Every structure is written in structure tokens, then in C-alpha cells.
Amino acid sequence: MCLKMKTLLIVCISGVLIAPAARSEVAERDYQPLTLEDCLTLARKNNPVLAASRERINELVADYQAARSKFFPRLVLTSYYDRQPPNRFSPGGALTNFELFKREEYTGLSGKQLIFDGFKTYYNTQAARTGTQAQRQEVQRTADELAFTVTQAFYQLVEAKENLQVAREALQQRQEFGKLTGAFYKAGRVTNLDFVRAQSQVSEAQQAVVEAHNAVRLAQEILARTLGLRERVPVDIKGKLPGQFAAAGDLNSLWQEVLKGNPEIKKLDLELAQSQTLIKAARGSYFPEVSVQAGSDMRHRDLGGTKPEWIAGVFMEYPFFEGGLTRAQVAKASSQYRQLLEKRRDRLNGIKVDLTAAWKDQENARQGVATTKRTVATNEEAYASSQALYRVGKAIGLDVLQAQVDLTGSRFQLIRYAMAYEIGKARIQQIKGAGPLGPGRQYQGEVR
Numbered sequence: 001m002c003l004k005m006k007t008l009l010i011v012c013i014s015g016v017l018i019a020p021a022a023r024s025e026v027a028e029r030d031y032q033p034l035t036l037e038d039c040l041t042l043a044r045k046n047n048p049v050l051a052a053s054r055e056r057i058n059e060l061v062a063d064y065q066a067a068r069s070k071f072f073p074r075l076v077l078t079s080y081y082d083r084q085p086p087n088r089f090s091p092g093g094a095l096t097n098f099e100l101f102k103r104e105e106y107t108g109l110s111g112k113q114l115i116f117d118g119f120k121t122y123y124n125t126q127a128a129r130t131g132t133q134a135q136r137q138e139v140q141r142t143a144d145e146l147a148f149t150v151t152q153a154f155y156q157l158v159e160a161k162e163n164l165q166v167a168r169e170a171l172q173q174r175q176e177f178g179k180l181t182g183a184f185y186k187a188g189r190v191t192n193l194d195f196v197r198a199q200s201q202v203s204e205a206q207q208a209v210v211e212a213h214n215a216v217r218l219a220q221e222i223l224a225r226t227l228g229l230r231e232r233v234p235v236d237i238k239g240k241l242p243g244q245f246a247a248a249g250d251l252n253s254l255w256q257e258v259l260k261g262n263p264e265i266k267k268l269d270l271e272l273a274q275s276q277t278l279i280k281a282a283r284g285s286y287f288p289e290v291s292v293q294a295g296s297d298m299r300h301r302d303l304g305g306t307k308p309e310w311i312a313g314v315f316m317e318y319p320f321f322e323g324g325l326t327r328a329q330v331a332k333a334s335s336q337y338r339q340l341l342e343k344r345r346d347r348l349n350g351i352k353v354d355l356t357a358a359w360k361d362q363e364n365a366r367q368g369v370a371t372t373k374r375t376v377a378t379n380e381e382a383y384a385s386s387q388a389l390y391r392v393g394k395a396i397g398l399d400v401l402q403a404q405v406d407l408t409g410s411r412f413q414l415i416r417y418a419m420a421y422e423i424g425k426a427r428i429q430q431i432k433g434a435g436p437l438g439p440g441r442q443y444q445g446e447v448r
Contacts, residue, residue, distance in 0.1 A: 032236075033236045033237055033238040034235065035238050035239070036150075036154050036237075039150050039153075039154050039223065039227060039237070040147055042227045042228075042229070043147070043150045043226065043227045043228060044146075046227055046228035046229055047146055047226075047227065047228035050143055050146050053139045053142040053143075054139055056138070056139075057132060057135050060131050060132040060135050063128045063131065064128035064129055064132055066128075067121065067125045067128045070114055070117075071114075071121060071125075073112060073113040074111065074112045074113075075109065075110070075111045076110050076111070077107075077108075077109050078106070078108050078297075079106065079107040079108070080105075080106050081105050081106075083103050084101070084102060085102075086099055086100055086102045087100075088100060100303065101304060102303075103301065104299065104300070104301050104302075105300040105301075106299050106300075107298050108295055108296065108297025108309075109296055109297070110293070110294070110295035110297075111294050111295070112291050112292070112293045113291060114289070114290075114291050115291055116289065116290040117284060117289045118284030118286060118287030118288075118289070119280065120281050123277050123278070123280045123281035123284065124281045126277050127274045127277040130270055130277060131270075131274050134267045134270035134271050134274065135267075137267035137270060138263070140433065141264050141267065141433075144429075144430045144433060148427060148429075150226055150227065151422070151423070151426040152423050152426065153219070154223060154237060154239060156219050156419070157216070157219035157220060157222075157223050157239070158237065159415055159419040160212065160215040160216040160218075162240075163212045163215065163415060164209070164212040164213055164216055166212075166408060166411045166415065167205070167208045167209045167211075167212040168212075170205050170208065170408040171202070171205035171206060171208070174201045174204075174205045174404060175205075177198055177201075177387070177401070177404070178199055178201070178202045180391075181194055181195050181198040181397055182195060189393065194396070194397040194398075197397060197398070197401065198397060198401065201401050220236070223235055241415065241418045242421065245365075245366045245369050245370070245421055247363070248359050248362045248363050248366075248424075248425070248428060251356065254359065258355055258431055258432050261434060262351060262433045264351070265344075265347070265348070268344040269344075271340055272340050275336055276337060278333045278336070279334055279337060282326065282329040282332075282333045285325075285326040285329065286326055288316050288317060290316050291314075291315050292314055292315075293312070293315050294310070294312035294313075295310065295311045296308070296309070354427075354431055355428065358424050358427035358428045358431060361420060361423070361424035361427070362421055362427075362428065365421035365424055369414065369417045369421060372414040373414065375410045375413075376410045376411055379406045379407040379410045380407060382403045383404060383406075385403075386399045387400055
């Protein structure tokens with residue numbers, strides 16, 4: 001019995017010690033309500049698109065190292081062993097009276113140092129370096145786009161939660177009015193139609209609350225997937241409607257900022273420079289290749305013994321006919337350069353349209369907020385007045401219900417304009433290349 005009691009006591013103590021640890025592990029995976037900056041930090045850490053874009057830089061750094069390797073000598077170690085028939089022809093092709101060697105062993109080390117190749121290696125190295133710098137701008141563009149996507153998802157969740165609050169308040173108003181109408185109906189002051197209409201409005205408000213609640217859940221899921229979270233954990237935020245609505249600024253001034261800071265434009269400029277360098281590298285094949293080559297080896301034969309050998313000299317290779325290969329390579333590189341020129345021109349037009357659209361959205365939303373605030377105040381006064389008149393019998397129930405619908409609709413509209421303002425503002429920041437990313441904005445790898 002004592003042994004069983006001891007065993008039971010050990011199990012209980014173990015359960016007490018293990019349970020808090022398990023709860024702490026679960027708690028570590030539960031995210032507290034997040035601010036917008038918290039969401040951006042999580043996205044920088046977990047989003048797979050941004051991680052893949054960063055990893056692309058490592059690939060281009062490897063390309064740079066591969067192109068740079070031709071500046072160094074190439075050393076090759078060769079070794080072989082072979083057997084040949086002794087009754088074969090002599091090197092001259094005639095019969096011979098003496099025995100030829102049957103076995104041969106060879107071990108040699110050869111080296112080649114490039115001296116001149118028409119600057120192909122130099123220009124290819126410079127092009128690889130420029131390509132790495134262009135990818136850094138692509139990482140920044142991806143990061144800015146991610147910041148906008150996260151901001152958009154964040155404010156959509158804010159909008160959904162604000163709409164849910166408005167829907168609940170509207171439901172409470174309609175339930176109170178439904179109770180008042182029911183009391184009036186029992187007292188014979190209103191008709192059955194007024195009572196039924198009030199109950200119908202309550203049902204519609206309940207449906208609006210359900211839809212708003214589902215919209216919150218959908219917005220939470222969109223935000224979690226945008227952040228790139230691997231865990232299936234609920235995500236909540238700390239956010240509210242903005243209080244200040246500043247003007248977007250002059251469109252021409254914004255465009256000048258875009259030309260200076262937009263990472264996509266910077267990337268296209270770097271790609272143009274890289275393409276020009278690749279044209280020069282392709283033209284390098286028109287020139288001969290000059291190199292210093294040397295080798296030292298040891299050759300052993302079963303007849304003749306062992307003999308060391310060596311060779312050294314300056315070599316020049318000039319392909320005087322190659323079927324138009326170099327000309328085709330130069331034409332291809334030139335065509336790619338002209339394609340990039342047209343692509344840059346097209347993207348400038350597209351970015352200018354995107355900037356104008358974002359500027360329009362922000363300004364329209366700013367003006368909509370100012371207008372809708374006055375509409376909300378008017379509808380609140382109208383609702384209070386109609387309710388007061390209804391209580392004393394100077395207004396009908398339809399007046400109160402219509403005032404409720406107008407007030408709820410204007411509050412929804414105010415939330416919609418406020419969120420559109422923030423999203424338009426974030427879109428302008430993204431196009432300017434000044435997204436709210438904070439530290440870690442660019443990949444910090446260095447090419448040497």
C-alpha cells in the first residue's frame with residue numbers, strides 16, 4: 001500500500017509541474033492584440049515572398065563570385081594509367097623490330113592564367129555586381145508591397161470590428177424601439193403594422209450583426225495569412241479609426257519623390273546599366289584571348305623508364321570564324337537593352353497612374369470623412385427628434401425606423417471613408433518607396 005501511495009504522489013506532483021509548462025508553451029503561441037507595427041515586424045520575419053526575394057540575393061552573389069573567379073589562375077591535376085597492345089604500329093605507322101611500351105602512367109599539374117580576353121571577364125563581373133544591387137532594390141520593392149498589403153489587411157480588420165460595433169448598437173436601438181412599439185401596440189396607440197415592421201427591423205439588425213461578425217473572422221484570417229504565420233492561432237489587433245485626416249499634398253511634388261525613391265524605378269535603372277555592360281562583354285569576343293599556361297608532369301612507361309616533363313609559354317587564341325556567334329550574342333544583348341528601355345517607359349506610365357489613383361482615393365476619402373461627419377451629426381439629431389415625437393404621438397413608427405436606418409448607414413459610411421483614407425495613404429507611401437518598414441528595410445549583404 002505504501003508503494004502505491006508513493007507512486008500516486010509522484011504522478012500527481014509530475015502533473016502539477018508539467019501542466020504549467022504545457023500552458024506556457026501554448027501561451028507563447030497565442031498572439032496578443034497586435035499594433036500595425038507589430039504586424040509589420042511579424043510579416044518581415046515570416047512572409048515567404050519576402051524571404052524568397054532575400055534569398056535571391058544570395059544566388060546573385062554566387063553568380064558574381066563565379067564571374068570573378070576567372071581573374072584567378074586555373075590549376076588542373078591530371079593522372080591516368082593505360083595499357084596498349086605491344087604489337088601495334090609505331091608512331092610513324094610502319095612496322096618495327098623492337099618492342100613498344102605496353103603500360104603508361106602519367107601524373108601532371110597544369111595551370112592557366114588569363115591575361116586578356118577583350119575585357120569579357122571584367123564586364124561580366126561588373127554586370128553580376130549590378131545585378132545584385134538591382135535585386136536589393138527588388139527586395140525593397142517586395143518589402144514595401146508587403147507593408148502595404150499588411151496595412152490594408154490591418155485596416156480591413158479595424159473596419160470589420162468597427163462595423164460590428166455599429167451593427168450591435170443598431171441592434172440595441174431597434175430592440176429598444178421594438179419594445180416601445182410593442183407596449184404602444186398593447187395600449188392601442190399604434191397598429192399591428194407598426195409592431196410587425198419594428199420586429200422586422202430587429203431581425204434585419206440581427207442579420208447585420210451576424211454578417212459583421214463573420215466579416216471580422218474573415219479579416220482575421222486574411223491578416224494571419226498575410227503575415228505568413230505558420231501556426232493556426234487567432235490574431236487580434238489594437239487599432240481604431242484615425243483622428244487626423246491631412247491632405248495628400250501636391251501631385252507633382254509626390255511624383256518627384258517617386259522618381260527619387262521608388263525601388264522599382266531604381267531597379268530598372270540598374271538593369272539598364274547591367275544590360276549596357278553585358279553588351280560590352282559580348283563584344284569582347286571579337287578580340288583574341290591571351291593567356292600564360294604552364295605544366296609539369298611525370299610520365300612512366302614499362303619501356304623507357306620514368307621521365308619528368310614540363311611546358312610553359314604565352315598562348316593566343318583567336319577564333320577567326322565561328323558562324324556569326326559573337327555577332328548574334330551582341331545583337332541579343334542590344335535587343336534586351338532596348339526592351340528594358342521600353343519596359344522602363346511603360347512602368348513609369350503605370351506608376352504615374354497608380355500614384356494618381358492613390359492620391360484620388362485619399363483625397364476623396366478625406367473629403368468624404370468631412371462630409372459624412374456632418375451627415376452623422378444630422379442623422380443623430382433626426383433620430384433623437386423622431387423618437388421624441390413618436391413617444392408623444394406626433395410621429396409615426398416609420399419615421400423612427402427611417403431615422404435609424406439613415407443613422408446606421410451614415411456611420412458605416414464614415415468608417416468606410418476613414419479606412420479608405422488610411423489605405424490610400426499607405427498606397428502612396430508604397431509608391432514613393434517609403435513604406436512603414438522601419439529597421440531591416442533593405443537586405444544588408446555585401447558583395448566584395
